Amino acid sequence: MKSCKYSIIVVFLSCLFGSSTLISATFCEQKFKVYGKTAGEHSILFWELFVGGECQNWTVNGLFLGNDKDYTMSIQDHNGSIWLPPFLETVPLEQGVKLADSSGKYFLRDSVFTTPPPDDISFLRHYSALVNEGRGDAAQWYRECPVDCSDYPVFYGVNARLIYAYRDGIYKNYKFKEVLYYPDSGYIVFITDQPRVAMGHDTMHGFLVFKLEFNRGTKE
């Protein structure tokens, strides 16, 4: 009878500690959606970020585009669903074009771009070391990564300038989930899919904005 009692306690404790990884998992998964972009080069790109799981954080973000170097201002609002949809109905918007994946390549005019080549060995070595020491999330990655911390899309036949990179994404060994191009102003948005997850099963997907400058004479 006594041994039975002990075995129940042992089973209970092993369940408790064995499930500790489950208890600490938060499953915060980023989901991005582009709401719209106002017309023109000097414009605002509105996008939504919903972080699900236990985070349940929903924001509307606005990126004020048109600076020579990068974006000029960024806003974030938890109540964006109240003011943004009716506002977007009152202003002219630039129509974005979703680009199709053609065996990992995307074609635009005479140019082509792809995801960067995988960097399995050095990235995995660094990343595994991080996971052993901490949360293994993007914040830790950018804090401790020595060099070449991000690999951005590779462009051929077009000059691309990085305007914005969402900081909780890791841009190594990722895929494109969605590519949205604004032909009138030349901005392009990449929503990236990072298969690796941080501690707690939190995702590290990304959101990148580039400004494209085509060489003169490039055909539409």
Added chain:
Amino acid sequence: MKVLLIVFFLMISAGSVVHGQDSALCRPNFKLFDKTEGRYSLMFYRVYWEGQGGCDRSSFNVLFLLPDRVHSFQSETLYGNWVPNFYANLPLEKYEILKDSNGVFSWGDSMKISPPNMDSSFQNHFESLKRKDARSWYWICTENCIDDPIFSGIKPGRIYHFRGGLYKNYSIKEVRYYRESEYLIILTHQPLIDEKRRGMDGVIIYSLSGWDE
């Protein structure tokens, strides 16, 4: 006699910290940019701090106007040319500046806006603050913290005020009326200055919810 004069001078300068009209070291000046068309719209305004010294700050305020509220954002990185370039692609709403007659603003016979009545207890309240500035006022004050102008002919609802302004015993400098979308933007002048000798002029925005019969 000299000592008395010095004491008298010091008393006057100490008093002017709160009472002085033109002794502000810095005073906010508001550059109101256009507003996009519609009840749900966007406008920018810039605050320049101008005066004798230490006023080199300026900031942009981005306002998303809704019929019953404003969502505002502040930026110190938005640069001067950005806003006109941005507006070049958007439909903008024309506004009218209300006619000023000795500080009372009117639009025909249908709208009249006067400064609020004097609140004689306000100055004592303000001077009793440990830190005499607008931020402390809103921190301490629990009711009647802002006096709206006296409106006749219209039923406006206040949806925004610049937080650096103090809206008690003020005068009105300018009233912009957006007739299509029914917003009023009022620039105010506050004669009191704060303990750092900064002016507390302001901007208030009202949304019209109706007209008097």
